[in-house]
Amino acid sequence: MIITTAGRSPSKLVMKAKKLSTSYGLSYKERGGVSIESLKEQYQDDIVVVGKERLYIAPLYDESNLFFHPNLAMIRAKRMFKGDEDPLISTAKLTEGMSFLDCTLGLASDSIITSIAVGSSGSVMGVEGNPLLYLLAKEGLSSFSSGNHLFDQAMRRIEVFHSDHLSLLQQTKSDSFDVVYFDPMFHSTIDSSSGMNSIRGQAVKSELTKEVIKEAMRVARERVVLKDHWKSDRFAQFGFTQHKRKTSLFHYGTIELN
Incomplete structure (x- = not known):
């Protein structure tokens, strides 16, 4: 899995994403204005996205995102x-x-x-x-x-x-x-x-x-x-x-x- 942040994320979210990458053994990639679809295509992997409101996963082979909600x-x-x-x-x-x-x-x-x-x-x-x-x-x-x-x-x-x-x-x-x-x-x-x-x-x-x-x-x-x-x-x-x-x-x- 690749972990990144939502677009134009403040340093606080970047720090959180990097911390999670360490905790879960994920590879952190700077977003740099690149779309999630482009990241999936480039790395051929699922993308974990750390946003301001919630964390979600963009599966490699699907356009629908997955997030936690009970x-x-x-x-x-x-x-x-x-x-x-x-x-x-x-x-x-x-x-x-x-x-x-x-x-x-x-x-x-x-x-x-x-x-x-x-x-x-x-x-x-x-x-x-x-x-x-x-x-x-x-x-x-x-x-x-x-x-x-x-x-x-x-x-x-x-x-x-x-x-x-x-x-x-x-x-x-x-x-x-x-x-x-x-x-x-x-x-x-x-x-x-x-x-x-x-x-x-x-x-x-x-x-x-x-x-x-x-x-x-x-x-x-x-x-x-x-x-x-x-x-x-x-x-x-x-x-x-x-x-x-x-x-x-x-x-x-x-x-x-x-």
Whole structure:
């Protein structure tokens, strides 16, 4: 990836871009009035652009930019704050003080909701293998302002790691988290983004396997949770009890460990 700044950026943004280039091991390039499309053509790479209001990614093979915004999570959170039940929280049986490992973080929509549920006494860790999504999630969770203090604090509490989930699980001690979670498909709201689809092709090929599920069962104390299309054969393939939801294209599955 190449990192640069928005056009005519002040020195403060240049400093921020250079700092991020060091943190993420990216190559920093002066913008110099050159268009983003020209930079993509010149370097044949995805471009991370540091702007005044937000950071975004211009994928090499797509004209649509990709940026962090917890759209769906904010809608779900508003319902939770009103006392409504969230399907993931009820399926995972998450309560305050519990720990949650999200093995397919993406742009962290589910992790934000679980962070709200477990509260400041709990913990949420997210793992993302795609370097572009990892950068967006890590920076977005640490800086995005929703205008809701509880929501923002939930975002800030999430720990984000760049790794494939099998490697991380293998390096994690047994019974380290109450719940281990997999959402191997992108959310439908994200799927509609052509920018996301272009990055999807570069995603780390971390398909669920029996070895992955076995490691997840070792790491989890209470249960392993899978979110997948209602027609998916992975529920039966890996021994999940499928919790059917008549009005949803996505179902949750659980493997109870106690």
